[in-house]
Amino acid sequence: MKGKIAFLFPFLFLIFLPLAFSQTDFGYQEEPEGQDVFVDYAYFSEGNSWRLEVYYKIFNNKMTFVKDQDKFKASHEIELVLFNKGKQYTASSHEEEFAVDNYQETRSAAAFLINRVDLFAPAGEYKLSFRLNDHNSNRVSKFEQMVTLPAIKIGEPLFSGLELARSVEEDKDSSKFVKRGKKVVPSVSDLFGDPEGFFWIYFELYGVLPAGKVEDYRLGYELEGSNKAIILKDTSSAALLSVFDQTLYGFKKIDLSSVPDQTCTVRIKLFDRKGNLIAKAQKELKVEWSPLYQVNTNWDRAVEILRYVASDKELKELRETKGKEERIKKWREFWKSKDPTPDTPENELMEEYYKRIKYANEHFGIYDKEGYKTDMGLVYVKFGPPDEIDRHPFELDVRAYQVWYYYRLNRKFLFVDVNGYGEYELRYPYDGRR
Known part of the structure; x- marks a missing residue:
């Protein structure tokens, strides 16, 4: 599918x-x-x-x-x-x-x-x-x-x-x-x-000009993690x-590609020529799972996640790519080729795709299987949230099942908890199409 x-x-x-x-x-x-x-x-x-x-x-x-x-x-x-x-x-x-x-x-x-x-x-x-x-x-x-x-x-x-x-x-x-x-x-x-x-x-x-000179000062940028450790640091x-x-x-611009999920504090500091801190500003933010982080840390998984939006040929080419920089380049080129609005900074398809992957992982994961790999995850990623869900968790002499209705697409999907462990399998044919 x-x-x-x-x-x-x-x-x-x-x-x-x-x-x-x-x-x-x-x-x-x-x-x-x-x-x-x-x-x-x-x-x-x-x-x-x-x-x-x-x-x-x-x-x-x-x-x-x-x-x-x-x-x-x-x-x-x-x-x-x-x-x-x-x-x-x-x-x-x-x-x-x-x-x-x-x-x-x-x-x-x-x-x-x-x-x-x-x-x-x-x-x-x-x-x-x-x-x-x-x-x-x-x-x-x-x-x-x-x-x-x-x-x-x-x-x-x-x-x-x-x-x-x-x-x-x-x-x-x-x-x-x-x-x-x-x-x-x-x-x-x-x-x-x-x-x-x-x-x-x-x-x-x-307050620096006109009395002082720009070259009398230097700036420092840092990103502090939830454990108070400095994750990123840059002195300019x-x-x-x-x-x-x-x-x-x-x-x-602050690159988060190497930052794992956590609450962080971004901070800017101003130092004089002697290295004395004379001014600073800071703000808290939260970092959550980033696809680019996956590209940097787990290339195989980053490519596998693309299974519903990439062709077999594209997946093969991505898997065979070597080297961190080349992989990032190929990943960006892949998504650029899918961008429905290439003249804008947003890539709506990419954002929506990873949004659905995240939702699937949070709601459909079972044991050691990630949510996007389950049948429910597959349908959710491909078609988005259903318009209506008909749930039947407790039926006499019938396994638990759900029916997802997509009225806007004129489609519906039947999922059955075959083994009774909470992993719902997609049953075909239900609406006659894949």
Whole structure:
């Protein structure tokens, strides 16, 4: 039952209501479970005050869509409030509408809307309150987090907040999320280890110029693991930073391909010529299983996982590839050849494929067999989540079985727990096709 997965990622149509200090975008990414909306922030200097950039991300399957002529539309209100000492200091609210072309996209756990709202405040301790009201369901999602905006002192080096991003690219069209001529799309979720196996940091550094010189300082980057051990470390010259209006800024790409699953702290440090630490900034993130990590550490398994999307010829060529660098190159070339939208930084097919592999391993594994190798895993990876599951775990004189219905494909599959140990086998022919 081997074959390529056919995905259709229709164009996402976004109705953006022009609002002060608000920017919107959309994309594809695996949805972390258990949350309706994800919120993050970073802060940047605005003279003697701060611009607090609040980012939020909502996955399609967490929004309620209604049919409107030939589109499906979601509508909600976003409200942000910044409290200081129990009193409201500033607030912002706006309405958003989001539309997709078909019903399947309304259920997508990979497609999302991402937005940024700016609030302005001086140094201090604040509580950030975020509220989303879904107009179509009246469902309310809330998020609260304490925010510390540090004091700005003239001549004293100070980092901005760290903005963690999934992509940084040249922007010639002045599109959304532009910083210093580059489009910086924030991650919002703190979960990394995606198929590409890296993330970006954007930061600014204040208080060095004009009194000091860039060459008088050096930067250090490090990634600390959950056991406090330093996993990655890089020391660079501050001269590699760029300068704009007396502000130093930088983009740093962090490779996660050699980092196993764990909670990490990414940290940037500023040292003077004598090696004294004079400023630092840090942020926590989580690293989960990355396909690129598998490519680096277990090539045979990395190739085997491709069994449902690669041809026998492609699998043979990949298995015969030798050398770490050549394997990474071949793996990237393989997925590039499958990219349904090669002109964008996202590879929707790759992201969806590994999302399904991960789900299959988490839900269908049995004893020493990985979930994607089971019959249920095979069907799930090839066809995605079923529209309906008819479960029969306890039937007299009948083995436990399940029927998976794919109404959109006009297909159904029967799985039977033949041996009574929880491994459901696919029974043919059930709908007459493979």
